Amino acid sequence: MSGAATQAVTEAATQQAQSAGSGFSVTDLIMGHITDGHEIEIPMTHVAIPLPHLHVGAFDLSITRNVVMMWIASGILVTVALVAARRAADPVPSGFRNLLEAFIKYFRDEIARKLIGHDADRYLPYLITCFFFIWTCNLLGLIPGFATPTGDISVTACLAVLAFLMIQAAGIKQYGAVTHFRNIVPGGLPLWLYPIMIPIEILSVLTKPFALCVRLFANMTAGHVVIIGMISLIFILQSAWAAAVAVPFTLFIFVLELLVCFLQAYIFTTLVATFIGMSVHPAH
């Protein structure tokens, strides 16, 4: 027992000496960037604005950094949409409205109508909002000083819950509640297969939104952790020559993050459209 105790003491001593000598803790830096906080920093300055704490009953509804980021994303989307729709009566689109219409047409034809079928236009506003909101939130995280709202598992969990509700609502609207829940298990199976299929299908209804949530959260967080870790390598090695390797690699990962932001928003929306389509047309 004394062997383990001395080992623990030497461990703590070396750790303290290391951190006191370098004055730099990678874990604290990464955790500070990833987790939510009660103050928001203006980018490119060191001014930090404290944000109000707000407790309603048992719920902590403080305005935290991620909440402000989501408001900024919503503000950007509303502004963009209003600017594009200024001359909505004009039958020939031009300029910025043309660009947005290209995106929306792609979503309507290639994703919504192909995956959902005849009733696609009803779900199109939700799918487009989903895509542009997630894309804007992901991109906001790349600005130095801002945080990624979708890098917080609470935000992605809410997006996944809303997707789950949308999928069930689509099935219930199409078939009625009882038939929709019976459609979850495919029909025409031999009788001995049902005790296996029913738990599997019920679990799959729950794991699909869970996978959406974790995929988006992990992709966003992992990208930022890699970027911060690469730059911290310079400080851990205490040498300026490490920058010759670390900075180009970080730049590469940063540009890859731009692609990942778009791709994860696209995958989220396409999967929700696929699940809505499976709900509306259980063509097993």
Added chain:
Amino acid sequence: MDPKGLAFLGAGLGAGLAAIGVGIGIGRLAANAMDGIARQPQSAGTIQTAMLIAAGLIEGAALFALVICFLLSGKV
């Protein structure tokens, strides 16, 4: 064998194995995509789109493992 050391070792090995798995998976995906584009250059756009989507989904599976490793090394 300190239990904390074993936990950190488990987290590191888990992340490494997840990286191997996703490397093999996306590597095979890219190889087949290259074959498809080489056979039919006019469908390059379709193949590229499908490749990117599949790569995103496969990476999602690897990131599940990464999240578990983060949780494990954070709890220790």
